[in-house]
Amino acid sequence: WSVEALPMGNVMLGNVLTQLQVGGQLRLGWHLPNDFGTTLMRGMVHLPPPRRTPGDRGWGAYAFGGGGINLVGRNITLDGNTWRSSRSVDKKWFVPAAEFGLAVDTPRALVSFSYVFWAEEFKDQPEPAEFGAISCTVRF
Numbered sequence: 001w002s003v004e005a006l007p008m009g010n011v012m013l014g015n016v017l018t019q020l021q022v023g024g025q026l027r028l029g030w031h032l033p034n035d036f037g038t039t040l041m042r043g044m045v046h047l048p049p050p051r052r053t054p055g056d057r058g059w060g061a062y063a064f065g066g067g068g069i070n071l072v073g074r075n076i077t078l079d080g081n082t083w084r085s086s087r088s089v090d091k092k093w094f095v096p097a098a099e100f101g102l103a104v105d106t107p108r109a110l111v112s113f114s115y116v117f118w119a120e121e122f123k124d125q126p127e128p129a130e131f132g133a134i135s136c137t138v139r140f
Contacts, residue, residue: 002032003026004032005024005025005026006024006037007024008021008022008024008039009021009023015082016076017076018074019070019074019075020070021070022068022069022071023066023067025038025039027062027063027064029061029062031061032060037064038101038103038110039099039114058107060105061105062102063100063101063102064100065099067099068097069096070095070097071094072092072093075121078091078122079091089122090123095118095119095120095121096119100115108138109138111136111137113134113135114132114135115131115132116132117130118131
């Protein structure tokens with residue numbers, strides 16, 4: 001059994017999304033995998049898949065939870081067209097998020113369920129976003 005704290009940070013610069021993310025995740029479980037954690041809060045960032053090392057002992061399972069903040073400079077889906085006038089909404093630049101879930105790690109795959117709470121991203125948004133997701137990574 002073990003506990004692991006994983007800090008998270010990234011910068012996204014582009015015409016679709018420009019933002020800074022800062023946060024972290026805590027994992028508690030049995031035979032934690034050698035990876036960067038299971039999270040949907042990193043946005044479009046690609047991470048290397050979990051890998052097996054010679055010391056890995058087969059199956060593992062863990063619970064995870066975490067949170068973070070997004071400091072949004074530009075989001076084309078809220079701000080509208082970059083080069084000319086178009087429809088837009090009044091975006092919020094500070095957007096907190098939280099996530100929790102469970103994961104099962106096998107020698108061939110990592111399967112996880114995550115539930116994410118995402119604060120309002122624009123003024124007058126009726127309610128925060130909440131969604132669940134099942135992810136499966138297959139090793140070959």
